[in-house]
Structures are given as C-alpha cells and as structure tokens.
Amino acid sequence: MSQLSSPTNQPIQGAVYMLGAGITFAVTNLLTPYITYTLGVPSTAVVFWQYVIATVFALPLILRIGFGALKTRHPIAHELRAFLSALGVQFFAFGFASGVPVWQMVALSMTGPFFIIAGAVLVLGEKVTPQRLLATLVGFIGAVLVAGVGTESFSWASILPIIAAALWGTVSVMTKWLAREEAPESLTLYMLVLITPNHFLIGLILGVIVTAFPGVLPGSLANGFDFMPPGGDALWFIVLLGLVTAGAQYFLSLSYKVADATFLQPFDDLKLPINTILAWIVLSQVPSLLFWPGALLIMGASLFILRQETGRSKTGSLQTA
Known part of the structure; x- marks a missing residue:
C-alpha cells in the first residue's frame, strides 16, 4: 500500500x-514459506486467499475512508x-515457495528505492545526480552480494524478490504521479479495493498460459491457479496470514497518518534485521557471510538516498506487500 507524508507530526x-x-510483516514472511514451501500449497493460491481474508479484515478501514474517495x-x-502491486506480491511469494531464504528475500526486496530513482527520472522527469547514481550502484553491489551471484549458493530464484522490488518501485513512481491530483485517501482506498480482484485476474492469466503453453512455467506455477481454498492446517495458517497482513497494513496506515515518510524510513529499514x-x-x-556486507550496502545506500531526497520534496512514497 502506498502512503504519502502525514500532515501531522507525532514521530515517537x-x-x-x-x-x-x-514485526507483523515479518510474521507474514515466516508464515508464507511455511505454507508454500513446507506444506506445499501453491503460492498463487496462498496469496489470493491471503488478500481475500485481509480485505475482509480491512473493511472497517475501507468504510472509514468512504467510497466517495473513489472519484478519480x-x-x-x-x-x-x-495490478503491478499484486504481481509484485505474486513474485515475492513464489520466491518463498521456491526455497529462497527469508533474509535473502527481504534484503533483495529493499532494492526498491533504486528502481524508484530510475522510474522518477524516466517518467517524472527528475534529474539524475551523481549522488543518486552512486547510491544506486552501491545498492546493487549489495544486492549482488546478498544474492550470492557467482557462488554455489546462487539460484535464479534469487532474482524473484528483485523483480518484485522493481514492480513495487514502479507502483511508487505511479503513486507519486497520481499524488499530483489525487488525495492520499483515494490512493489508499483504490489499492485496498482493487488488490484482491487483481490477484484473481493474475490467476486467470496464469491459467491461460498453463493451458496454452504446458510445461513452460517453473515449479508450482506449472500447475496453474487453484481457486479452491486448501484444507486442513494450511487453511488455518492462511486465515492467520490474512489476519496478520491486515494488521500490518493497519500499522502502516497509522504510522504514515501521524509522522512523515522521510522520518519513518529508517524504522522501516529495521525490517531487515527483524526478519533475519x-x-x-x-x-x-x-x-x-556475504549477506552482512551486502545488507549494510543496501541499507546504507537507501538511507543515503533518503537524506538526499529530504528537502527536495516534502512528499514521499513507500510501499509494501
């Protein structure tokens, strides 16, 4: 969900x-690999039902904003x-289902700000500065270390969280573009209302691909999209996953409501050590061993970008799955 800086200021x-x-997002990152990788539930089904349940729990927030905010x-x-936000979630969950460890998933997903810079330059016409280029280069060097490129531990599944980060970075750029005319309430409500239908749409597209080109997609994606909820323990874990996801979104909304995004970014970066x-x-x-220097480079570059952006604009955008 994308958020803008708060008109109020209660930093603590x-x-x-x-x-x-x-912390709540970290819990989702523990539940998702357990449900997908350990219990063997396809990641597409897990994500779909996760957001169906999360949307139900988020109804009070949706009603509080009011459907009048949908005017656009x-x-x-x-x-x-x-759609791009939902697609990013699908790639992220498939990374867990493919056995990519949590520490690697979260660290590589933090490359999002570097994609935001690229998008802001190409789409919003923002200037390329040496500081931005240097921070982006340092961040991607960190990503290469975390992914283990060139080592035996590297797998192509490690690219999945980077793809998710690129998609979410695109979402953030679109949010900045829409924020020129749209209210924060509209941006929030549209994401809450549309995210679940778009997971359903992705499932339909996946089914068409599997039918037309059998054997092309890897892993559990080759089985298509199962719209039926799983049974047994997996169902209860997915219900818990949906509840925790809704709780995480509530915490996120409350944080941006009372404090500026630029102030909150370092606290958001704490998700890496928390998840690890x-x-x-x-x-x-x-x-x-390569995780530690790589993670420090990613976090350092992200915080450096934050310091550069502070003062350039009072409006920031962040997103999470």
Whole structure:
C-alpha cells in the first residue's frame, strides 16, 4: 500500500507503529514459506486467499475512508497500479515457495528505492545526480552480494524478490504521479479495493498460459491457479496470514497518518534485521557471510538516498506487500 507524508507530526508514535508494521510483516514472511514451501500449497493460491481474508479484515478501514474517495480522473492508472502491486506480491511469494531464504528475500526486496530513482527520472522527469547514481550502484553491489551471484549458493530464484522490488518501485513512481491530483485517501482506498480482484485476474492469466503453453512455467506455477481454498492446517495458517497482513497494513496506515515518510524510513529499514533474526530463530535460516556486507550496502545506500531526497520534496512514497 502506498502512503504519502502525514500532515501531522507525532514521530515517537509513528516510529512505534512502523516497528509494529515491521514485526507483523515479518510474521507474514515466516508464515508464507511455511505454507508454500513446507506444506506445499501453491503460492498463487496462498496469496489470493491471503488478500481475500485481509480485505475482509480491512473493511472497517475501507468504510472509514468512504467510497466517495473513489472519484478519480485516472481509473486506468489506479487499476494498473493495483495490478503491478499484486504481481509484485505474486513474485515475492513464489520466491518463498521456491526455497529462497527469508533474509535473502527481504534484503533483495529493499532494492526498491533504486528502481524508484530510475522510474522518477524516466517518467517524472527528475534529474539524475551523481549522488543518486552512486547510491544506486552501491545498492546493487549489495544486492549482488546478498544474492550470492557467482557462488554455489546462487539460484535464479534469487532474482524473484528483485523483480518484485522493481514492480513495487514502479507502483511508487505511479503513486507519486497520481499524488499530483489525487488525495492520499483515494490512493489508499483504490489499492485496498482493487488488490484482491487483481490477484484473481493474475490467476486467470496464469491459467491461460498453463493451458496454452504446458510445461513452460517453473515449479508450482506449472500447475496453474487453484481457486479452491486448501484444507486442513494450511487453511488455518492462511486465515492467520490474512489476519496478520491486515494488521500490518493497519500499522502502516497509522504510522504514515501521524509522522512523515522521510522520518519513518529508517524504522522501516529495521525490517531487515527483524526478519533475519526471526527467520534464524524460527526457521533456522542462517544468513551467508556475504549477506552482512551486502545488507549494510543496501541499507546504507537507501538511507543515503533518503537524506538526499529530504528537502527536495516534502512528499514521499513507500510501499509494501
């Protein structure tokens, strides 16, 4: 969900809410690989039902914003923004289903700001500065280290969170473009309302591809999209996943409501150590030696970009799955 800077300023409360969002999103990143990789439920089905359930739990937020906020001059842009966001979630979940560890998934997903820079230059006409170029280069060097490119631990599935980050970066650029005319409430409501139907749409497209080109897609994607909810323990874990996802979005919305996005970004970056520590404890996923310098480069470049952007514009945009 994309958010803009808050008109109010309660930094301590905003930081607490952002930490709450980071912890709840970390729980989703523990549940998703367990449901997909361990229990064997296709990631497409998990994501679809996750967001169906999350939307149900988010109904109070939707009703509080009010459907009057859906009035817009850019319905196609809102739909495309929701579709790309949903597609990013699908790639991210497929990464978990393919066995990519949590620490690698989260670190590589943090390359999003570097794609935002590229999109802002190409689409919004923003200037390329040496500082931006340097930060982007440093960030991608960090991503190469985290992905383990050139080592035995590297797999092509490691590219999936980077694809997700690129899609979410595109969503953020579209959000900045729409924010020139659209209210923050409209941007939030359209994402809440459209995200689940777009997961359904992606499932339909996947089914057509599997039917027309059998054996082309890898892993569980080769089985197409199962619209039936799974049974047994998997169902209850997905219900829990949907509930936690809704809770994370609530925390995120509250944080941006009371504090500026530029202030909150360092607290959002804490999701990397939070996810790494929890995955280490719960899933016994020990990060590689290259993870640590790579993660520091990604986080350092991200924070450097934040400092450069602060003062250029009072409006920022962030997104999460």
